[in-house]
Amino acid sequence: xxxxPDSVNRVxxxxxxxxxxxxxxRSLLPPxxxxxxxxxxxxxxxxxxxxxxxxxxxxxxxxxxxxxLEAVRLREAGIDGEIxxxxxxxxxQEEYFPRHSLSxxxxxxxxxxxxxxxxxxxxxxxxxxxxxxxxxxxxxIRPEDTLTFVQAxxxxxxxxxxxxxxxxPEADSPEKPSNRQVCDNFAQVRAALAEAxxxxxxLSPRCHLANSGAIFNLPMAHGDMARSGIALYxxxxxxAVIGGAALQPAMRFVSRxxxxxxxxxxxxxxxxxxxxxxxxxxxxxxxxxxxxxxxRALSNKASVLIxxxxxxxxxRICMNLCMADVxxxxxxxxxxxxxxxxxxxxxxxxxxxxxxxxxxxxxxxxCMIGNNNQRxxxx
Numbered sequence: 001x002x003x004x005p006d007s008v009n010r011v012x013x014x015x016x017x018x019x020x021x022x023x024x025x026r027s028l029l030p031p032x033x034x035x036x037x038x039x040x041x042x043x044x045x046x047x048x049x050x051x052x053x054x055x056x057x058x059x060x061x062x063x064x065x066x067x068x069l070e071a072v073r074l075r076e077a078g079i080d081g082e083i084x085x086x087x088x089x090x091x092x093q094e095e096y097f098p099r100h101s102l103s104x105x106x107x108x109x110x111x112x113x114x115x116x117x118x119x120x121x122x123x124x125x126x127x128x129x130x131x132x133x134x135x136x137x138x139x140x141i142r143p144e145d146t147l148t149f150v151q152a153x154x155x156x157x158x159x160x161x162x163x164x165x166x167x168x169p170e171a172d173s174p175e176k177p178s179n180r181q182v183c184d185n186f187a188q189v190r191a192a193l194a195e196a197x198x199x200x201x202x203l204s205p206r207c208h209l210a211n212s213g214a215i216f217n218l219p220m221a222h223g224d225m226a227r228s229g230i231a232l233y234x235x236x237x238x239x240a241v242i243g244g245a246a247l248q249p250a251m252r253f254v255s256r257x258x259x260x261x262x263x264x265x266x267x268x269x270x271x272x273x274x275x276x277x278x279x280x281x282x283x284x285x286x287x288x289x290x291x292x293x294x295x296r297a298l299s300n301k302a303s304v305l306i307x308x309x310x311x312x313x314x315x316r317i318c319m320n321l322c323m324a325d326v327x328x329x330x331x332x333x334x335x336x337x338x339x340x341x342x343x344x345x346x347x348x349x350x351x352x353x354x355x356x357x358x359x360x361x362x363x364x365x366x367c368m369i370g371n372n373n374q375r376x377x378x379x
Contacts, residue, residue: 009255009288011375012342013046017248018054021232024247026059028215029226036062036084036208038229040070044363045370046233046250049077050377055232056081064227068093068102075100084129084163087139089114098122103162107131107140112153119158128153129163129205134185135178136167143185146192154200163206163225164189171213171221172237182209183221212237235351235362249350252342253369257306257334259285260326269323270315275300277314282327284311286338289320293368294340297358304338307331308345341369 026035037060038044043051052063052074061081065071071083084103094114097104099122106112106128119126130149133140141149146164154161166186170176186209197203206224212231214221230237234249262282269275269283284306290296299317303310304324311324326332337344341351351362358365 007374008258009253009292009373011045011370011373012252012254013050013370013375013377014248014250014252015050015054015057015377015379017234017250018046018051018232019058020248021234021250022055022058022060022228025212025215025228025231028219029222033222034062034206034225035060036064036082036225036227037232038064038227039074040064040066040086040229041363041367042371044229044233045366045368047370047375047377049074049079051233052077052079054377062225064229068096071102072096072100075102082127082162086131088131094118095121097126098124098158103127103129105129105131105139105165106153109149109152112156112159116153116156116158121158125158125160127160127162129165129208130161132164132166132186132189134166134189134209135182136169138167140166143188143192146189147195150193150196150203151200154196154203161203161205163208164193165208165227168209168211168214168218168221171211171218174213174217179214179218179221183218186221186223230363233366235366249342251351251366251370253340253373254342255286255288255338255340257284257332257336257338258287258321259334260332261285268315270299270318272316274316275314279327281325282332283314284324284326284332284336284338286322286324287320288338288340289318289322291319291372293365293370293372294322295358295360295365295368297360298354301357302340302354303349304340305342305344305347305349306336306338308347310347310349 037055039048039052042048063083066087071085086105088105095118098119115126131140170178208225209223210221210226212228234247265279267277288294296317302313311326314325355362355365
């Protein structure tokens with residue numbers, strides 16, 4: 001009796017779906033354009049190391065994380081290939097990059113100098129990717145500063161300029177004018193790089209701009225490399241047009257019925273009595289709530305699957321419990337499987353559906369669920 005008991009709420013992740021999604025997204029790019037898999041935020045809630053392992057098995061050799069700790073953990077998990085730390089580094093972290101063969105986003109000359117010294121001390125060159133702000137108004141240097149920046153760091157010993165990159169703010173909506181503006185700004189970046197090469201011919205960085213939405217919607221932005229996040233986990237990026245592409249959602253979130261109870265008409269349900277029964281009703285109490293990432297904003301909006309049928313969530317979702325109306329579903333019993341995300345029989349509840357009901361995006365919803373529940377990778 002030394003083992004800890006399992007939680008009744010489980011997240012199942014399909015490695016097969018992750019591999020299939022990687023191959024599908026990769027197929028949309030030119031044959032010589034590599035795809036960088038974003039595995040930050042613990043693989044968007046799917047498990048960072050497991051997701052990276054699945055993508056590697058499908059041919060991935062480039063991975064993206066947000067911070068250094070994630071990159072070191074990937075190396076310790078046995079992940080080979082390039083790992084780019086997209087948020088750069090803080091002073092004092094520079095020695096980890098050559099030690100673990102990591103690449104760093106840079107947007108400060110001082111950061112490049114720190115990495116240069118660290119690379120020299122280890123006898124190796126640290127790859128850096130210059131981050132340019134082409135319209136996201138977030139991290140990065142200005143496009144007009146690219147030439148000066150490249151000239152300042154391009155000949156530092158101990159580093160190698162391996163990439164220049166920027167990010168789209170609205171690539172999931174291809175009709176938005178900002179997409180053309182970002183592409184034009186990035187063209188300015190590439191022109192500056194070409195000018196820098198006249199005096200530094202050793203420069204040969206990959207220029208990467210396209211995220212999931214741009215891979216599907218903006219082929220002119222594919223560049224020398226592309227980056228994909230949410231599409232690899234089986235969700236369409238916003239309003240992306242994916243045509244006949246069949247992304248496979250990789251996450252399935254399940255629980256079980258804790259109690260079934262019959263209540264009369266006119267009975268208020270859960271905190272605040274935001275739902276009142278209009279008929280004699282049968283309710284299933286589920287041991288899942290916002291502690292598990294099943295957001296309170298889904299109250300009186302979401303549906304779960306029980307016995308292959310949809311059962312609406314009624315009343316406010318609590319920290320550890322919620323209620324589903326199973327009045328029209330025969331023979332629901334304690335212990336029956338409940339699907340909150342995924343398929344049961346012919347019915348399906350998607351992360352995109354729940355995110356829309358909660359007023360958020362699938363990225364946030366998947367992270368909250370996957371990081372708050374017992375998770376298991378399936379083949």
